[in-house]
Amino acid sequence: MRRLAVLAVSVSWSIAGFAQENPLTARQVIERIQKNVGVPWTTPTVDTIKAGNADTPVSGIAVTMMATQDVLERAAASGKNFVITHEPTFYNHLDNTADLEKQEDAVLRAKQTFIREHGLVIWRFHDHWHARKPDGILLGMTHALDWEDFQSHDNEHLFVIAPTTLSSLAESIKKKLSIRALRVVGDPQLKLTQVAFLPGAAGSARQIQMLERNDVEALLIGETPEWETVEYVSDAVTEHKRKALIIIGHIPSEQAGMEECASWLKSFISEVPIEFIPASEPFWLPR
Ligand SMILES: [Zn+2]
Helix, strand or coil: CCCHHHHHHHHHHHCCCCCCCCCCCCCHHHHHHHCCCCCCCCCCCCCCCEECCCCCCCCCCCEEEEHHHHHHHHHHHHCEEEEEECCCCCCCCCCHHHHHHHCCCHHHHHHHHHHHHHHCCCEEEEEHHHHCCCCCCHHHHHHHHHHHHCCCCCCEEEEEEEEEEEEHHHHHHHHHHHCCCCCCECCCEEEEEEEEEECCCCHHHHHHHHHHCCCCCEECCCCCCHHHHHHHHHHHHHCCCCCCCEEEHHHHHHHHHHHHHHHHHHHHCCCEEEEECCCCCCCCCCC
16 A cells, blocks of 8 residues: 555656655655744754654655544545644643553554554644744634634734624634534623634633733633633623633634645645645534
8 A cells, every 4th residue: 555655656756747766754844844934943842753753755744733543544544644733642742651651551552553553754743833923823713713804913812803792703613613512601692892812722821811901802712721711711700800711622723723734835845745634523512
């Protein structure tokens, strides 16, 4: 299977007239991204290889929000062995597997075995995609929400939307991003225009700072511990403050930003196929 994919790639090279004899390696793809990202490459960073060998010839690039087992299986099935993921592969921010390995964790072992058997290389692209101007994740998400016209020129996280209620705003976000399990804290009838958006898990400190602003009524986030930002907004509501929180889930809150990344990669990588593979929203709700 893999030999076939390599053959197909070399055929497309000759069709495209590429002089390059050696196939592109994962290391070369990363170097090209570093050259094109438009911001200095700073360390320490989580934007490193999490599994596989940097010198692996790349048969195709799968771009995703989260390198779940499901995403890896779809990448391998489509003949793409280089996975670019925004979020961790191994269940914590630094992809530290030491504890799980000590416990001989069966889920971790199955994933590592799959990665090895399919010759996958997994590289995280998080810090520098966010560091871009504009932030690559926010750019894709603003487009997916169709909020470009509402975005502040001074702060890309702030939006002034047409007057609506918290309930209608939450419904429209749920629909636009096709979310199953969106949750809201606040008065459904609250009339508002001022919205802030912090995708992913920005942390309760940044989330609460946003909510402290006089020009923010509703804050849209990926996720937060419920005993931090959620409790803060619950208290604000009890104190009759005009504040609300919309929790859209980590994956839906950044997914379109990685679709944006896949299109961006195509602007300077043409030797191998590049595909955006969406990660599935993990939650469902009982009827
Ligand atoms: Zn992110």
